Amino acid sequence: MKQWQKWTVAAALVVVAGGGLATFNHFKTNASKEDSVLNYSLDSDIQTLDISKSSDQYSTTILGNTESNLLRLNAKGEPVPDLAKSYSVSSDGLTYTVQLRSGLKWSDGSELAAKDFVYSWQRLADPKTGSQYAYLTSGVKNADDIMAGKKPVSSLGVTAKGDTLTFKLEKPMQQFKYLLSFAQLMPQKESYVKDQGSHYGTTAKNQIYSGPYKLEGWNGTNESFKMVKNPDYWDAKNVKTKQVNWQVIKNPESAIKLYQQGKVDRAKIYGTPEIYEANKNNKAATTTPLAVSSYLEYNQAKNPFLANQKIRQALNLATNRQALADQASGGTRYAATGLVPKNLVKATNGQDLASYVNPGYKYDPTQAKKLFKEGLQEVNKGKMNVTIETDADAVVSKSTVDYLKQAWESTFGSDISVTEKIVPIKQRMQDAQNGNFDITLTNWTGDYQDGVSYYNMFKTPTTGTNSGQFKNDAFTAAVNQAENQDANKPAARDADFKKAEAALKDQANLNPLYSWKRIILNRPNVKGVVLNPTGLQLDLTHAYRD
Known part of the structure; x- marks a missing residue:
């Protein structure tokens, strides 16, 4: 492999030497010194805000911070109530009963109801949706037959009565509590989805939000947008940050440069060997599990x-x-x-x-x-x-x-x-x-x-x-x-x-x-960020600048 190693060294010299020549004025940042604003980046473009059809981590990052599910992972990685007030599991592990919080609302002010979860689960399992994540519903009553086109989606073992949701399983599922926090199983309002049709989730304006933030300024292709605090989120009083600015930065060197300039609050240093070697001893560098x-x-x-x-x-x-x-x-x-x-x-x-x-x-x-x-x-x-x-x-x-x-x-x-x-x-x-x-x-x-x-x-x-x-x-x-x-x-x-x-x-x-390995530079004065090894890797629900 000597020939390959020589090529790598040469490439590294080019990357390091060229790093100082990059220009950054095409990144339109809204960086602010106000405590209520944070600045983050994505490595690649958002693919979709369609909850059922999203499958990449970048879309999941935005959806996970602008939408909510019954449960949300805390800093210890434990699923705890979010839109749910409480939940219980039968002794045989085959029935999950979830009680919703009262007065839940969508970002347009309309009622967020238990039936919105039923619809989201049905839409994911429906073969007509074509979701890559449909298999997650397997184990719920009739899910496999629905995915195979043998039974109607209405037969899925997820039902609603008032503010109570009931999940009937065909077998015990150790992972089921995690599914109740999963981005692709967050609630969806059936009337809104059908009204939007093929435009659903294609821009920030073609989606409504149930989570701590709302997305603004994403037109489906642009690389600069923002999340703003959602006043209709049930726990809005504990969301300390009013705005999170986002930009897509595909070049890892550019992200490091913007971090050094104070224009983003986080930059990964595991994107290239050269960046890792140059920054691994930085006091702000932290290593956390990433599965x-x-x-x-x-x-x-x-x-x-x-x-x-x-x-x-x-x-x-x-x-x-x-x-x-x-x-x-x-x-x-x-x-x-x-x-x-x-x-x-x-x-x-x-x-x-x-x-x-x-x-x-x-x-x-x-x-x-x-x-x-x-x-x-x-x-x-x-x-x-x-x-x-x-x-x-x-x-x-x-x-x-x-x-x-x-x-x-x-x-x-x-x-x-x-x-x-x-x-x-x-x-x-x-x-x-x-x-x-x-x-x-x-x-x-x-x-x-x-x-x-x-x-x-x-x-x-x-x-x-x-x-x-x-x-x-x-x-x-x-x-x-x-x-x-x-x-x-x-x-x-x-x-x-x-x-x-x-x-x-x-x-x-x-x-x-x-x-x-997840090795990142984190702005030391940004607190309350939850980093998960799986699923929603970056949760800014309770993040704030100290």
Whole structure:
């Protein structure tokens, strides 16, 4: 890998040398010294404010701060009442009863009612919506049949009577309390959604808000907008910040510069190796858990080479994960031990779940060459030409694809040619959903702090998040065992997850690369910010400038 390392050093010198030449006057900030204003940035564009259809972390960040759910995660990561006044769970874990707070309102002043939650759950499960998160409703009575088009959405086990919501489950779900805080299951007003039609959630004006803030100034494509305090939020008296200015800053160096100029209150330093190295000793730098996993998805449905198990196993064996994490990310990532990332949750025995379920991925170029040649003979289509697709806005992702191209072509020689496809995140997500790719680099943040948040994404080829459309019976059986027979047996459930990881490795359905470290510069006088390792990563509900 010496050639790749030399390229990396050269690129680093260019990045560092060029950093001082960047111009920042195109960033229109409304920075203020007033205590009631905060200034934040997003790494990429908002894709949509349609609650049911959003799936990227940037849209989730805005939705999570402008909308509310029954519960909200506190600073300890515990779901506590938000729009709910209280909730209870039956002894068998199959019924959740939620009492709403009285007098809840939407940002337009209209009543926010229990039926708005029923509609949101139904809309997510409805196959006509086409939500990638529809699978989250699985386990609620009739959800699977609704998603399969076998039953009407009205049969979903979510009902409302007055200010009381009742959820009927088909099986105990350890993660269900987290779903009651999840952004894609926040309430939606049916009459408003239908009135907006195809315009719903496409701009700030085409959405109404139930949370601590309202979004203003986003027209669907612009990169500068703001959140203002929502006076109709039930707990508005405890929202101390009147305005949060947002701007999309895709260049990590620009974000650091604006932080140094006092124009943004937070900047991540894990975006590139060079930025991390230059800022890791800053007193304002803090490291907090971030449960993000990066992995390759192989299009097993459309690419005959990748449909071959030996070729997929060879590509996995030709991937040196530790070197990749060290070199492509400059130490800002942890080498993957499996699909589930480091710092998601602890297993029952006290180990980090990622360590406990570790199936033993290894780097073995000799075995990789052997399997690759055997696979090529089985496919019998000559040389393998393959494209790896990733996001244009993610510097480490680009470096990762550079590394993999060099590693695989060095290992397999003239038997393979790797092409890099670097596109905006929106296109990469659309290509993944439409199956328009060979190999895609996916970065996935857990929805909640439980292994199922990762494992249930791949139970069937038709799951919206199974872009490679693979079927692994052993994997599915292990996950189903964890979600059903072992749902209330924590140790057995962890053992099921271990079997699931082993099944993924054996068939090489995915190629886990690394999980993330969150190292950020935080303005020391900004208090009350809640950082979550999963779901809504940045919650500014109670943030304020001291």
